[in-house]
Each structure stands twice: as C-alpha cells, then as structure tokens.
Amino acid sequence: MPQLPSIVTKLLKQHSGPLTADLVLEPGQFGLGKVPKRLKPAFTTTSICGYCATGCQLKLHLDEEGRAINLSPQAGYPVNLGMACPKGWQALDPLDSADRATVPLLRDPDGKMVPVSWAEALETFTTRMKAIKEQHGRDAVAFLSTGQIPFEEMSLLGCLFKFGMGFLHGDANTRQCMATAVTAYKQSFGFDAPPYTYADFEESDVLVFIGSNLCIAHPILWQRVMRNKRNPKIIVIDPRATETAQAATQHIALKPKGDLALLYALAHCIIRDGRTDAESIARTEGFEELAAFLQDYSPAAVAERTGMSVEEIEALAHTVSEPGKRVSWWWTMGVNQSYEGVRTAQAMINLALITGNIGKPGTGANSITGQCNAMGSRLFSNTTSLTGGHEFAYAEHREKVAAGLGIPVESIPSEASMAYDQILAAAEEGKIKGLWIIATNPFHSWIDSGRLEALREKLEFLVVQDMYHSTESARAADLVLPAAGWGEKDGCFINSERRIGTLKKVRQAPGIALSDFRILRLIANAWGCGEMFAKWTDPEAAFRLLRDLTKDRPCDITGIEGYEMIDRMGGIQWPFPADRGEDRPAPGEERRLFSDGIYYTPSGKAKLLFSPPAELPEDTDSAYPYLLLTGRGTSSQWHTQSRTGKSDILRKLYPQEAYIEVNPADAARLGLKEHDPVQVSSRRGEMQAFVYLAPTVKPGQLFLPMHYPEVNRLTHPSFDPHSRQPNYKACAVALKKVRPHG
Known part of the structure; x- marks a missing residue:
C-alpha cells in the first residue's frame, strides 16, 4: 500500500492515544517528518464505554482520517468478554447530535444566549467569579461535577478550584448514586x-x-x-x-x-x-x-x-x-x-x-457502581476526599499531595466541602452566589427538582460546562462552555471492580468545543494560576502525577507505567503498587480484596456497624395513598437521556412519553385502562404519564422510570444522615385520571 503522509499526520494530530498493531511503526519513526511504513485501509483502537461503571471495552473502527465510524465489543477484554448492551453498541450516536454545544454561549442583557469567543467566555468567567469571591468570600462559589469524565479531568477540576482559585465547596453527582x-x-x-x-x-x-x-x-x-x-x-x-x-x-x-x-x-x-x-x-x-x-x-x-x-x-x-x-x-x-x-x-x-x-x-x-467513572471520582475528584485517596483533615496527607503536585501546602484546605444537597441549600438561601456545573444535569436529576427553579433566581452567575446546550441545566445558565464528549478526548475510567481502563480520542469535537482538560487549563491561565498546573500538560502527564500520589494508599497504582501498559494488561485493578515484586498479575487477571483478612482500619480489623431502622420520611395517607418507586426504565435509557435520547435506534427501544406502572387492581378501582393519561401528584409537584398495567408492582405501589424530567418534581428531599445521599425511592403520591377537555 502506498504511504499516506497527510493522512498519518492528521491521524496523529487527532489521536493522542496508542493505536493497535494495525498501525505499524518502524523503530525511531515516531517523530516529525516520519511516517508509518505500512498503513492498512482501516484501523482500530479501543476505548472503555462511557455509560455505566461495568467498564466494557469497545473496539472502535476508524476510517483513513482516524475518525471512528463504527464499533463492536472487544472480545478478549476481561469485563465484557465480547458483549455490549444497546447503549454501548450505539455509543457513537450522541456525538453527531444537532444540539451539540459548539461555541461558548453568553446570556446578554435581554436574556438571550449569544455565541462568543473563548477569549470573551474566559474573561467573563474569571471576572464574574472573582467579583463574587471579593464581595462575598471564598464560600460563595461552588462547583457540581460528575462521574462521567476521566479522572484526570476530575482531579484537575478539583485541584484548580480549591488550590488555584482558592474556593472550598465542590461535590460530584456521584453523591446521587454512590x-x-x-x-x-x-x-x-x-x-x-x-x-x-x-x-x-x-x-x-x-x-x-x-x-x-x-x-x-x-x-x-x-x-x-x-x-x-x-x-x-x-x-x-x-x-x-x-x-x-x-x-x-x-x-x-x-x-x-x-x-x-x-x-x-x-x-x-x-x-x-x-x-x-x-x-x-x-x-x-x-x-x-x-x-x-x-x-x-x-x-x-x-x-x-x-x-x-x-x-x-x-x-x-x-x-x-x-x-x-x-x-x-x-x-x-x-x-x-x-x-x-x-x-x-x-x-x-x-x-x-x-x-x-x-x-x-x-x-x-x-x-x-452506577456511572462509568464514579470510582475515579471517589478517588481523584478532590471533592469529599483529597485527591489520590487522601483526606483533607490530615496534615500529613496535605503535605504529601502538596509535595507531589509541587504546590504550596497552605493552598490545600483542611476543611471539608459541603455536600451536594448542602451546596444547593446554600444557593437557595442566597449564600452561594456563583455555581459551576460540569458534565451533569441537576436541573433534571436532583431530588425535588422544582426547587432548583427558585434557587436559580438567587444565583448571580451560573456556568454550565457540557457537550450539549439543550440540557435543563444548560438552558438555565448564564454561560455555557462547550465541552468534548466521550470519544473526543483521552483519559482513564475506573469501573465497579476497581479496574482502570483507557478511553481514546477518535473524533474531533464539533465547532470550537474543547475537552474539559483543555478548558480547565485555559481557565487556570486566565485566572492567573496556570503556573501551578504547568506539569498537567496532557491527560497522560496528569495520570502520572496522580499515580505517584497514590503511593502507600490502599489504592496504590504506582506500578502502572502509563496508558500503553493499561491497554496491554486488559485494564488494571487497583491496588497495583510498584513494589509488588514477583506478584505481578497476568493480563486480564481478576483480583479481589481482603483475602488476607486485613482491612484498612487502624487496627486492621473490619468494624461491625448498626443502628435501628428509621421510619419512612413520608408515608402514605388518605390524600396521597400510593407509594411511588423509581428506577431504571430500560437498558436503552440512561439517566436524564441527554445522550441516549440522541440515538434514533435507542429511542425506538423505549416509550418516548412518561409512563407509570399501576397494579391492575388499583387501575380497576380507579377506572383506569392501559394508556389512559393520569396525573401523578406529590406534596412537591405533579406530572402527567400514561398508564401501563403491571402486576409486577403490588397494589398500593406505583413505579416511574427516573429518566423523564418531570419525575423528580415528585421525589422527597430526604437524605441518609451518614452519606447525604438523596432518597429517590419512596414517597407518597396521589393518582387520578386526566379528563379530556370539553
């Protein structure tokens, strides 16, 4: 096959991760002006799926421009063994959606969102956030992040916000699931x-x-x-x-x-x-x-x-x-x-x-685990825990992280951030004036979501950084920063079984959208703290910084050389310390914890913990006689459907309008038939849905899939006292048939 230098040059610019052996390089030829000796008409690479935390590996098929045009499950990967769910098979669809955020959008004095340059967006971001900090103090700005972006980006966000910008409060929507x-x-x-x-x-x-x-x-x-x-x-x-x-x-x-x-x-x-x-x-x-x-x-x-x-x-x-x-x-x-x-x-x-x-x-x-990188968020997001599996409260942990990142130890706070619900409550009370939302959609997903409309009025500045300008949260923003999505950037996820896997850039983000990593570096420079993050040149450089921070922690991964090793080993479960000696797992090996009976407590013993069960925060009564349950609808739906809703194929696999599962005995008593429109009401809000007769729910109970935006107008704002996680699963509702007009 003839050499194709222009194609190779473009491919290498677009693709910063390793390709498979379909692209063969001679020794020493990976340099400026050098081209591969042989290039097949089609090539492949691999990437971890960006939906749930199962962590399936997908094989991405690329055209001669290095752009992913199709995919299939990776047969030899120890997680999915050649299988994929409907979301995985259609993972590329959301990248081509017409509502992609392609340019920064700024709300003008008339309330209209207008396109602006990155220079203007960054100036607006820094000027308004600094003004809030100067007028109201460090605690008046917060961020809400995600379990959907690579942990290199998560950690850069948390470090930038807390160490560079000097704020304290940030949490991830991992709070909603894990x-x-x-x-x-x-x-x-x-x-x-x-x-x-x-x-x-x-x-x-x-x-x-x-x-x-x-x-x-x-x-x-x-x-x-x-x-x-x-x-x-x-x-x-x-x-x-x-x-x-x-x-x-x-x-x-x-x-x-x-x-x-x-x-x-x-x-x-x-x-x-x-x-x-x-x-x-x-x-x-x-x-x-x-x-x-x-x-x-x-x-x-x-x-x-x-x-x-x-x-x-x-x-x-x-x-x-x-x-x-x-x-x-x-x-x-x-x-x-x-x-x-x-x-x-x-x-x-x-x-x-x-x-x-x-x-x-x-x-x-x-x-x-729920989200693709919720485990990465738990270890590296710098929200409730200090990055790398450390704790903000311990001086020795702060000193270790400061030394590892080359930053002043005094820039690391010792106080804990407020939790997600506390951040939103503080915004509702007017204490939080600036809010930065990254790759999540709380205006849909948060419990008792109708309260967020009132909360929005108390904010002076709301920034949403997302791959779509159409989410409920983005539509409420003052500034939208267009971000690359899965398939348009590099990094690592950690799945439910602690397995680290890589994701690859196989598309260019549309317009002038950028990866969250690049956006964060631009913000650091605009804020004036860019030098603090000079070593964070790219995701793999960030990975190595974070890897070294984990030394001697339970999640120690200092034995991982880099992305190529992760791919070669079929993903790597933590812990994987550098001093493993001869105890080196084989590629694809699966490992569990505590086989030695030693735990991570000071005594080395596990703690048996308990307390009496509590009563339901909201039980049924004569006005609200049904107990509402919520959960996943189908394997083709995902969270707020901001991505699965973009796939023509996935949309055919689930009802487009909200439906409610009703036991046939309850339906007969209320005079309801299949597909009848009904109003579902709680003490917080109401919504309409269509009846689905389901003996799978017991009399007195109802079920709504969580994916429809109206559902969380009903849910009850109660929380676990230890984790601050919301209680989405049981609240009292009323049900009645909607009478046709006329």
Missing part, C-alpha cells in the same frame, strides 16, 4: 474499597441482589451471572417484580424499605444458631455489641415491617449461611438512594463478615 457505598465501606473497612471482582458473579453458590435490577441497569453483569456453572441460587429482594426478579431463582417482594430490618433478622438467626465463622469474626470489631443489638430483631419482630412470614425469614437465613457455600451480596441504587442506605449496606457487610463470606471467590458485600 455516596452510600463510599461511606459504608469507609466506616466498615477503613477505605472506600469494593472487595470483589466480576469473576465472583460466576463463582458464587448463592447470589443475593437487593435493590438491584441488574438485567436492566447492568445487563453485561447479568450475563456474567448467567455464565455461573455452579447451579447458583439467585435471590432478588425488591418490592417490584423487576426483570431481574423474574429471572431469579427466588423473588422476595419485600415491603418498601423493609430491607434493613430483614437483614438484621437474618443476622439474628445466623448468630442465634451458631452458623458463624469464628476466624472471620476474630478479624472484626464490635461483634458482641452487634449480637446484643440483634436480640430485638427476631423474625417475628420484623415480619410486619418486611411483609414476610417468620418461616420465609428463617428459610432465607439458612440459605445465606449454609456451611461450605459461597454467598455474595450485591446492591445498587435501591439501597444507595435511601434515607438509611449506609446502614443497609453495612448490614450486608456485617452478614458477609460474620459468615466468612469475604476475600474468597464467589463472596463479598459488593456495591455495583
């Missing part, structure tokens, strides 16, 4: 450390899913369950007969939010009958206190609260503690998005610890 799991693990294990690997789906004898519709939310992980050759018992604990519940061995249709009481009753039975693991208990603290506490949680004591019989509870307790059986506990948003999610997660952790089901194949108390 804060409960983070807090539960930190308190119990001493560090935010999901202990499992995906192989455990295939190696369990008993898998218990609580508040997890795995078939819909994480379909590739459900396929991993289906690969289990041990003839496992699959138990789903969920008020609704979800797709996962229908496919399971056993569905326990628990009363809404009866999960914590049930878990306590199971532990009560197991301890009462002596079906515990003495060796594992010896590596815990608080067992005697837990045993005493559980005396009040016999099956009879919790039967009414759970909706289960004593016999059903006793039978389940035997199933999850049978000697010699590998038992794993799994949870997602049905637990996390709760007013008592931390204690519920810890009740599963307690069960794993007292039965010895941790640190071994097919075991664990395992949170399944």
